[in-house]
Amino acid sequence: MSQFRLNSSVLTLARRGFLFGTLALLAGWSQAQQVFRVTAIPDESPTELARKAAPLMKYLESQLGVKMEFTPVTDYAAAVEALVNKKVDLAWFGGFTFVQAHVRSGGKVLPLVQREEDTKFRSVFISSDPLIKSLADLKGKDVSFGSQSSTSGHLMPRSFVLQAGMNPDKDFRRVAYSGAHDATIAAVAAGKVQAGALNISVWEKFVAEKKVDTERVKVFFTTPAYFDYNWTVHADMPAAQREKISKAFLSLSRDDAQGKEILELQRATRFLPSQVDNYKGIEAAARSAGLL
Template sequence: MLRRTLLSLALVAASAAHAQTPTFKVTAIPDESPTELAKKAAPLIAYLEKQLGQKVEFTPVTDYAAAVEALVNRKVDLAWFGGFTFVQAHVRSGGKVLPIVQREEDEKFKSVFISADPTVKALADLKGKDLSFGSQSSTSGHLMPRHFLLQAGMDPEKSFRRVAFSGAHDATIAAVAAGRVAGGALNISVWEKFVAEKKVDPALVRVIYTTPAYYDYNWTVHADLPKATRDKLTQAFLNLKADTPEGAEILKLQRATRFVPSKAENYQGIEAAAKSAGLL
């Protein structure tokens, strides 16, 4: 009876301790549809729960600014940022957010300009026509495409008849494919995914320009997150390998070969581009 009593007390204590463990909250910039973001998050969240030994919850946000504010104000513990949203959070928090990992692909990321207009063969052919970016706070869907347009001597507010913001990369593809705009700028990874999944016909919607490479997305935490948790989280991402079923699924959905360590210095070029474009 004593043994049963002690076991019951131990189970109650363990249950109480588990209940007191705070939920680890994760968010991501809404650069794709809510359905796609949820699909990408599900296996990663399950994996992180096992690695951290606590409940992990994905908390979607309505826009890029909300993702920044959520991490800066510690409403979430981990955020998937683009390079520009990381810079915004870094500035907004006074340097109190830290990028821990990025995909290997993010070390040399690119944007593409696409068009379904048969008269548009190059960037210069878009002059006087309608152009769509993604979200105003998107690195690959706005900031860096704008940066490279300016370098090519094309001021978006002067060179185009109208500049629109679709809100997300997949929405930009849809706007171009439907002929609502003559051209659109977006993340090369989303473009390649749409082509691979036959959601867009590259014979009808074509890439007319690919930008030079730059640093982009990362997973970022608040500096107040305990170092032990931060280290465990970082290692969990670095341990993802494509030769295991779990790792292969997560990496495929994240469109990553593997994750590598990241640092704030990687995004100095993004910050300079944002300041140069008057966006920061």
């Protein structure tokens, strides 16, 4: 009887060993097949977002050792929900979108890095009407913002209009939302609205690439600086993984061909560490404007 019990125990252990070994192999296979998903707020056209993402995904794949997948979303809210619900691992947010995700997740998202430009970001107001020379001249006019959730295309421009003593919803003849910065330029250039607000980075890109006639469409107001875009992860991501991602971005340099290409597409001089406290001003502006 004791011999039977011993053999049964050995058999049970063997079965368990086989099971654990199989699970370990499956776990290893799963890890090997891991896909790291990245998304970005759709503040430009889908083709432009894809063009900017391609070399960055290739670089991150080599640095992190996992398959990268860029997952586009239809609007800003979808980007927030994707990260909050862990449908993606890394998200490119504007300052306001980050604040929305931070509030929506109960403080469970963390900004890892931001471009040097994002520590002193600005918005511009543009117009093709020569009579519009200041924010006060927008009274009674049709004005376009970008997305309602855009920091540089809506929240901060709105906050500076409010500081100038006007309420867009009462003092503008019509408030339009184009959905993206490049669409705002197009709306102003086509005369669909008399003025529009967008981020200075997209404006400067359009000017440099001669995609806008600056004899017709001009900047008449540039906002003071504020913190804006960042790359954000969920706080549940292991610290070692967060550090690896941060290191990859912080290591990008214009001194080598790959880094130069990526930084130019991201319209960045370099990336710097970011932190939650950088966005307290954005949160205060959002609450003051009744947008949060």
